[in-house]
Amino acid sequence: MQKCIAGIHNISEEDAMLILSSPPFLSSLSLTKTLTPYSGLITIHHSPLINNNTNGGNNVIGFWVHTDPQILSVLRSNYTSGLQIDLTDGSWISVPSDPSSFFFNVGDSLQVLTNGRFKSVKHRVLANSRVSMIYFAGPSLTQRISPPSFLMNNEEECLYKEFTWSEYKISAYNCRLSDNRLQPFERKAVNISLNDS
Ligand SMILES: O=C(O)CCC(=O)C(=O)O
Numbered sequence: 001m002q003k004c005i006a007g008i009h010n011i012s013e014e015d016a017m018l019i020l021s022s023p024p025f026l027s028s029l030s031l032t033k034t035l036t037p038y039s040g041l042i043t044i045h046h047s048p049l050i051n052n053n054t055n056g057g058n059n060v061i062g063f064w065v066h067t068d069p070q071i072l073s074v075l076r077s078n079y080t081s082g083l084q085i086d087l088t089d090g091s092w093i094s095v096p097s098d099p100s101s102f103f104f105n106v107g108d109s110l111q112v113l114t115n116g117r118f119k120s121v122k123h124r125v126l127a128n129s130r131v132s133m134i135y136f137a138g139p140s141l142t143q144r145i146s147p148p149s150f151l152m153n154n155e156e157e158c159l160y161k162e163f164t165w166s167e168y169k170i171s172a173y174n175c176r177l178s179d180n181r182l183q184p185f186e187r188k189a190v191n192i193s194l195n196d197s
């Protein structure tokens with residue numbers, strides 16, 4: 001994974017590793033060893049400033065609510081806020097903008113790989129003249145997405161049926177952006193809230 005990021009960003013592998021070692025789970029869970037070649041994707045977003053008065057005083061959405069599908073998203077933005085996380089109780093919390101920091105977001109695939117221990121949270125972006133660059137670290141198309149055995153406790157059941165990244169993508173094309181795109185793979189109704197430990 002660090003090779004992939006290093007190649008795309010033209011930075012040293014050591015620097016890429018520094019980025020990736022920030023979340024403690026990647027080294028401790030050895031997920032990098034469990035997954036073979038990665039697909040990486042970089043996007044740059046610009047959510048233009050739109051006067052809220054034009055929308056009856058309501059927030060204008062620049063990027064609609066969704067979860068990120070991949071394993072991990074690494075985001076940098078300009079000094080402009082706008083990214084918000086759904087607290088699942090009807091309220092939203094804003095992610096402070098800081099162009100000197102990286103924001104890591106857990107994707108649907110990492111939720112499955114950790115059997116729900118890490119949650120891919122729903123988020124959205126308000127139209128606020130925000131510019132962001134996101135690196136999405138994804139699995140390869142044929143990668144089977146399921147929790148590695150060393151992570152599972154005795155008798156622990158997999159929350160999701162095993163699927164490949166390409167099966168997820170085909171299924172996701174038939175969903176709306178705001179849908180729970182893991183739902184078709186759930187073994188039974190999965191109730192994951194932000195407060196679960
Ligand atoms: O622009 C942002 O801050 C976030 C965009 C985003 O959530 C995404 O591209 O998946």
Ligand SMILES: [Fe+2]
Pocket residue numbers: 066067068123
């Ligand atoms: Fe996102």
